[in-house]
Amino acid sequence: MQALYAQLLVGLINGSFYALLSLGLAVIFGMLNIINFAHGALYMMGAFCAYFLLNIFGLNYWYALVLAPIAVGIFGMLLERTLLKWIAGLDHLYGLLLTFGIALIIQGVFQNYFGSSGLPYAIPPQLQGGMNLGFMFLPIYRGWVVVFSLVVCIATWYLIERTRLGAYLRAATENPNLVRAFGINVPRMITLTYGLGIGLAALAGVLSAPINQVRPLMGADLIIVVFAVVVIGGMGSIMGSVITGFALGVVEGLTKYFYPEASNTVVFVLMVLVLLVKPTGLTGRAT
Amino acid sequence: MAIKTKISALMLGTALALAASTGAFAGDKNVKIGVLNDMSGLYADLAGPGSVIAAQMAVEDSGLTKKGWKIDVISADHQNKPDIGVNIARQWIDVDKVDVLADVPTSSVALAVSNVAKEKNSLLLDSGAGTSDLTNKACSPNTIHWTYDTYTLAHGTGTALTKAGGNTWFFLTADYAFGAALERDTTAAIDAAGGKVVGAVKHPLNTADFSSFLLQAQASKAKVIGLANAGGDTVNAIKQAAEFGITSGGQKLASLLMFISDVHALGLQTAKGLNLTETFYWDLNDGTRAFSKRFQDRMKNHAMPTMVQAGVYSSLLHYFKALDSLGENPHDGAKMVAKMKTMPTDDPVFGEGTIEPNGRALHPAYLFEVKSPAESKGPWDYYKLVATIPANEAFTPLDKSTCPLLKK
Amino acid sequence: MVDVKTAPDAPAKAGASLLEIRDLQAWYGESHVLHGINFDVRTGEVVTLLGRNGAGKTSTLKSIMGMIAKRTGSARFDGHELIKMHSDKIARLGVAICPEERGIFASLDVRENLMLPPIVRSGGLSTEQIFELFPNLKERLSSSQGTKLSGGEQQMLAIARILRTGARFLMLDEPTEGLAPVIIQQIGRTIQRLKSEGFTILLVEQNFRFASTVADRFFIVEHGKVIDGFANSELQANMDKLHTYLGV
Numbered sequence: 049m050q051a052l053y054a055q056l057l058v059g060l061i062n063g064s065f066y067a068l069l070s071l072g073l074a075v076i077f078g079m080l081n082i083i084n085f086a087h088g089a090l091y092m093m094g095a096f097c098a099y100f101l102l103n104i105f106g107l108n109y110w111y112a113l114v115l116a117p118i119a120v121g122i123f124g125m126l127l128e129r130t131l132l133k134w135i136a137g138l139d140h141l142y143g144l145l146l147t148f149g150i151a152l153i154i155q156g157v158f159q160n161y162f163g164s165s166g167l168p169y170a171i172p173p174q175l176q177g178g179m180n181l182g183f184m185f186l187p188i189y190r191g192w193v194v195v196f197s198l199v200v201c202i203a204t205w206y207l208i209e210r211t212r213l214g215a216y217l218r219a220a221t222e223n224p225n226l227v228r229a230f231g232i233n234v235p236r237m238i239t240l241t242y243g244l245g246i247g248l249a250a251l252a253g254v255l256s257a258p259i260n261q262v263r264p265l266m267g268a269d270l271i272i273v274v275f276a277v278v279v280i281g282g283m284g285s286i287m288g289s290v291i292t293g294f295a296l297g298v299v300e301g302l303t304k305y306f307y308p309e310a311s312n313t314v315v316f317v318l319m320v321l322v323l324l325v326k327p328t329g330l331t332g333r334a335t
Numbered sequence: 336m337a338i339k340t341k342i343s344a345l346m347l348g349t350a351l352a353l354a355a356s357t358g359a360f361a362g363d364k365n366v367k368i369g370v371l372n373d374m375s376g377l378y379a380d381l382a383g384p385g386s387v388i389a390a391q392m393a394v395e396d397s398g399l400t401k402k403g404w405k406i407d408v409i410s411a412d413h414q415n416k417p418d419i420g421v422n423i424a425r426q427w428i429d430v431d432k433v434d435v436l437a438d439v440p441t442s443s444v445a446l447a448v449s450n451v452a453k454e455k456n457s458l459l460l461d462s463g464a465g466t467s468d469l470t471n472k473a474c475s476p477n478t479i480h481w482t483y484d485t486y487t488l489a490h491g492t493g494t495a496l497t498k499a500g501g502n503t504w505f506f507l508t509a510d511y512a513f514g515a516a517l518e519r520d521t522t523a524a525i526d527a528a529g530g531k532v533v534g535a536v537k538h539p540l541n542t543a544d545f546s547s548f549l550l551q552a553q554a555s556k557a558k559v560i561g562l563a564n565a566g567g568d569t570v571n572a573i574k575q576a577a578e579f580g581i582t583s584g585g586q587k588l589a590s591l592l593m594f595i596s597d598v599h600a601l602g603l604q605t606a607k608g609l610n611l612t613e614t615f616y617w618d619l620n621d622g623t624r625a626f627s628k629r630f631q632d633r634m635k636n637h638a639m640p641t642m643v644q645a646g647v648y649s650s651l652l653h654y655f656k657a658l659d660s661l662g663e664n665p666h667d668g669a670k671m672v673a674k675m676k677t678m679p680t681d682d683p684v685f686g687e688g689t690i691e692p693n694g695r696a697l698h699p700a701y702l703f704e705v706k707s708p709a710e711s712k713g714p715w716d717y718y719k720l721v722a723t724i725p726a727n728e729a730f731t732p733l734d735k736s737t738c739p740l741l742k743k
Numbered sequence: 744m745v746d747v748k749t750a751p752d753a754p755a756k757a758g759a760s761l762l763e764i765r766d767l768q769a770w771y772g773e774s775h776v777l778h779g780i781n782f783d784v785r786t787g788e789v790v791t792l793l794g795r796n797g798a799g800k801t802s803t804l805k806s807i808m809g810m811i812a813k814r815t816g817s818a819r820f821d822g823h824e825l826i827k828m829h830s831d832k833i834a835r836l837g838v839a840i841c842p843e844e845r846g847i848f849a850s851l852d853v854r855e856n857l858m859l860p861p862i863v864r865s866g867g868l869s870t871e872q873i874f875e876l877f878p879n880l881k882e883r884l885s886s887s888q889g890t891k892l893s894g895g896e897q898q899m900l901a902i903a904r905i906l907r908t909g910a911r912f913l914m915l916d917e918p919t920e921g922l923a924p925v926i927i928q929q930i931g932r933t934i935q936r937l938k939s940e941g942f943t944i945l946l947v948e949q950n951f952r953f954a955s956t957v958a959d960r961f962f963i964v965e966h967g968k969v970i971d972g973f974a975n976s977e978l979q980a981n982m983d984k985l986h987t988y989l990g991v
Contacts, residue, residue: 051554058546156375163380163636166570168602171578178580184550187578212858218850219859226846229808230860231834231908259578260543261570261600265377269543304547309510311547312539 054184055305056298061190063297064197065252069274070281070289071201072248075208077283078221079241082132082143087274088267089151090246093120094253095262096158099167109172109258116254117247124246125239132242133235151268158264166263193255200251201290204244208286217241276319282329292330363664364404368394368651369433371423371448372463374412377541377566378440380596381641382463384410386438388633389640389648392626396648397655404658409433413444420444424451434666435460435654438647442466442513452477458668460654462646465513465565465592467520467731470695474738477668479675481696482646483614485513485520486731488591491612491724493524495702496559496589505557506535507548507572509564517563517591533557538568545572549579553586562590570597577605594641598705598717606717607707614700614729615642615684616718622683631715639715649685650696653678688726693738700729761786761912761943762807766816767826768967769806776802778967779816784912784945789938791946791954794964795990800947801843803964804914807945808840809833820912835863839910843917843947845901847889853880856889857904864909873903876933895926902933913937914945919953931956951989963988 069087076084097119098112107115127150135142171189178187208214220227220234228234253267260266274293281292296315303314310317322330370390372382387410394406409431413420420439427433428451436452439445440463449469452459459478461469467484469475497504504525508514514537522532534555536548549572552560560581562569569590576588590597593611617627617639626648630640640648657674658664665671672694680688680696688698703718711717733741760783767780777799784790792800806814809830818825825833839860848856857873857880874881877899883892892900898918905913915934919927927950934944934957948954954961955978962972965988973981 051550054550055547058544058550061546062544159375159379163383163596164375164377164567166567166600168574168600168605170602170604178578185553185580185584187580189578190546215851215855215859219848222848222850223846225810225830226840226842227859229810229830229834229840229842230905231831231863232861233831259575261567261574263567263600265567266543269541301547305551308536308538308548312542 051183052302052305055301057181057184057186057301058190058304059298059301060194060294061297062300063294064194065256065270065293066274066277066297067201067290067293068197068248068252068255069270070277070293071204071286072245072252073274073278074281074283074286074289075204075248076242076245077278078286079217079238080128080132080136080143081140082135082147083140083275084245085144085148085271086127086150086154087147087245087249088269088271089154090120090124090267091249091253091256091270092158092264092267093123093154094250095169095257095260095266096162096167096253097250098254098257099169099262102169109254112254112257113251117250120250120253121243121247125243128239128242133238136238151271155264155268162264164263164265166261166266169257169262171258189258193259197252197255200248204248205286205290273315276315278329280315280319280322280329282331285329285331288329288331362662363666364402366399366404366406366435366658366664367431367433368406368408368435368437369424369427369431370408370410370437370647371413371420371427372410372438372440373415374410376415378415378463380600380638381566381594382438382440382643382647385630385634385638385640385644386410386462386647388630389644390437390651392630392633393648393651393655397652397659399655399659402659406655413439413441415441415444417443417447421447421451424448424457425455428452428455428457432666434458434664434668434671435651437651438463438643440464440643442468445469446473449473449475449478452668456668458654458671460647460650462650463643466516468516470691470693471731471737472739474693474736474740476694476740477672479650479672479690479694479696481650482642483612483700484695484730485517487614487700487724487729488517488612489520489524491700491702491729492589492591492610493521493530493561494528495612495722495724496587496610497525497528497530501559501587501589502530503557504530504532504559504561505552505555506532506561506563507545507552508535508537509568510537510539513565514563518561521561521563521591538564540568542568543571545575546579548572549576549581553579553581553584557586559587559589562588563592565592566597569593570600573601573609574605582608594643595639595715595717596641599638599715603706603708603711603717606705609705610702610721611705612700612702612724613642613718614698615640615645616701616703616720617715618718619701619720622686626684645684649680649682652682653680653690691730691733691736693733693736693740695730695736697726697730699726700724759786760784761821762945763817763819764803764807765818767803767806767814767818768816769802769811769814771802771811771813776811776967777806777814780806780964780967780969782962782969782972784943786943787938787941788959789934789944789946789957790960790962791948791958792962792964793948793951793954793985793989795988796949798964799967800964801916802967804840804916804945804947807833808838808914810840834860834908834910837864837910838912838914839863839905839908840914841901841905841916841918843920845897847892847897847900849888849890851889853886853889853892853900854884856900857884857907860904860908862908864911867909868906870907873906876906876936877903895922895929898922898926898930899933902930906937911941912943912945914947916947917949918946919948919950927953951985 094116097116101107101112175189178185224234281288304311370387390408411423436459439461442464445464453475461480462482467486469480506518508518589610598606676690685698690696702722762784769777794800805811960974962969
């Protein structure tokens with residue numbers, strides 16, 4: 049039983065990453081109507097950005113937590129301005145192919161320069177060590193990841209569902225032409241939204257740097273699972289993607305305990321089941 | 336290069352039709368070496384472009400070009416996929432007239448390419464692959480397995496650690512053939528040394544998060560946690576084991592397949608105290624140091640050679656010696672292998688050794704412990720030697736080999 | 744009664760042209776929808792565009808608003824040429840649109856819908872003034888979804904939200920469509936009130952009877968062109984022509 053609690057908690061940790069990444073995907077899909085396959089590559093860039101900040105500029109983890117999402121977010125906005133805006137309004141397939149190509153290029157460039165086994169990034173001294181919860185030894189850093197991601201997810205949800213800016217975003221998702229005719233610079237808002245979604249991915253990258261190796265393919269491995277999470281949660285649903293992210297982390301954790309061989313596939317099995325029963329995802333609205 | 340090769344591999348049919356045998360003519364001193372490995376994936380750092388550099392160094396150090404030989408080194412990326420590896424190998428042998436397929440890591444690819452080499456009477460000098468099947472049930476008169484195999488890893492790490500008091504083990508095993516073989520071989524070694532395996536968990540290949548598995552290993556209270564996996568999986572498992580306080584809690588981690596490139600990626604702070612078995616380390620003696628410095632200067636990221644890369648150098652050097660003594664290139668794989676087996680091996684990198692009738696190259700192996708950051712005197716100063724395993728203990732004894740070639 | 748203030752920044756004097764449309768042409772992709780529209784709107788008047796379905800009335804409004812990307816000719820508003828401007832810039836000049844089918848956002852609640860358009864000029868109506876104009880909106884303010892309101896309430900919400908912004912030139916696209924007579928009357932009174940407070944209004948209507956109660960002048964749109972125009976006072980004299988144009 050104790051072991052089970054431990055697995056649940058561990059599941060929540062992975063869920064944090066799923067939630068942050070699928071949240072970014074949902075925000076981007078809602079506003080740009082693009083399935084952003086470059087998400088994993090930009091998540092990886094966030095981790096690398098943290099590594100560069102530390103090793104080139106001597107700026108530690110806490111700076112990285114702020115600066116890396118901004119830097120990668122700006123990179124994302126440049127991508128949107130230079131490439132993605134040309135495919136606005138076209139079929140999903142174009143966005144999918146374009147972002148997938150962007151991901152391959154980014155990953156290829158990083159692989160060329162940094163090899164494939166990755167670079168080390170230490171846990172910040174303030175968060176090292178762990179505490180004994182009785183049923184498990186919880187590394188403090190992992191606890192931090194869960195709490196911090198939850199805060200970020202809730203803040204993002206609040207921003208989109210409860211603020212004026214969020215109202216612009218939701219309205220522009222429905223009818224961008226009319227929102228623009230009210231005097232709001234919608235193209236700029238789209239760019240900023242993409243930047244926000246990418247910033248969330250980069251933030252997840254920074255959070256994961258001390259846990260996983262900082263390596264060029266770290267995002268490619270993760271992103272497929274995250275897409276499954278998004279599909280299960282319902283494309284474009286903010287709260288849905290957050291809750292599904294955490295929940296699937298837990299489900300995966302339980303699978304690792306009861307039947308570890310299936311832990312890589314359980315998410316996809318669930319995805320198939322959900323699609324069969326409710327094709328718009330658990331919280332998705334039929335459109 | 337790799338893409339070109341793949342495209343042309345698609346036109347295999349055409350290629351085969353054109354591949355009319357040109358036949359060797361007397362005094363032929365043209366040689367073509369093909370380095371076939373993972374150029375961009377998870378094994379690219381331990382083999383990859385570094386193996387190509389090692390091959391070029393072997394060409395230069397052989398001194399054959401001064402004697403009028405013309406030796407080309409080409410390379411391609413098999414992407415760790417047997418079908419791609421086989422296509423490239425066929426195309427190289429049939430169209431490009433490649434004499435030696437070198438390196439070929441990833442056991443499944445190596446086994447497939449070994450078949451191609453045999454079928455076409457070419458030559459496979461395998462350095463990167465781990466499976467001991469290459470010199471057992473899948474042995475071939477056209478294949479020499481150079482650097483290490485699962486038997487080496489199991490007996491190096493398994494036996495030595497068990498004897499040193501680590502007598503209860505828990506395995507984290509990658510859920511595919513290589514992981515299972517490694518777990519099986521190591522379990523045998525542990526049992527033989529008087530230890531006991533108390534549990535094991537299979538994890539999927541390419542797992543980013545090991546925390547669940549590590550918690551299970553922690554709960555088992557085993558003295559040693561054996562990692563029967565490779566590459567990124569090993570690195571992640573070790574990194575996260577440090578985080579969950581496994582090493583500080585008194586359990587020892589033993590990585591059954593680990594390369595210096597992995598230790599470099601982990602950093603000493605995380606990797607310190609790890610036990611691992613290798614057959615080469617750059618800082619073993621003057622010979623290895625001299626080779627490694629030259630190698631390092633040529634690497635884009637100034638990495639020291641791994642044992643796989645060193646093995647490519649060493650195996651090719653021996654091949655060139657055999658060519659030299661023949662005086663011409665017979666373009667006959669089996670003949671070359673037979674010649675190589677009759678000559679003792681000796682080079683500054685792996686030292687003196689022999690090649691067994693089943694194709695197994697023998698040389699000592701070493702059990703290392705990873706230094707702590709305080710013990711390390713500088714970049715790449717990572718290992719301290721714990722024990723040297725003599726060549727006859729590091730590899731499957733000939734009487735236990737299941738190689739059909741031996742039954743004749 | 745509500746003390747609705749004069750529309751903000753009232754231009755120099757009533758009677759001057761606030762909007763001048765000259766040879767306005769527009770395309771949806773490859774399809775040419777406006778073939779040369781000409782008309783004026785003077786400050787403080789209510790002008791109605793009449794015409795059959797598909798004649799180009801809505802396209803005219805959208806072109807003025809900048810919501811159709813490909814357009815040529817000239818549309819001058821208060822001295823500014825709109826033809827090369829994006830719609831958000833046009834809105835910032837004090838032009839506001841109440842689109843056909845109201846454009847209420849389903850993912851926004853009623854309050855958010857009301858508060859959505861940003862203030863572009865000073866002097867827009869306060870929320871108190873809006874609630875005095877549309878008392879039912881106040882009760883429904885906390886309703887979860889804007890689209891859960893009745894059609895009449897949605898129409899009022901769509902008009903109300905552009906009154907907040909300080910825009911002094913309002914374009915209303917078929918505000919009476921599909922509404923009950925009593926609601927239509929209420930909207931008519933609202934338009935007259937707005938006019939009396941100095942707003943300039945460009946109306947698109949199929950409901951000729953309604954239009955005749957509020958409009959100062961009419962223009963007839965057919966096949967993407969303005970083919971005729973007359974003042975409300977000339978209405979009776981032109982009744983026969985109107986019947987022909989509108990097919991009523």
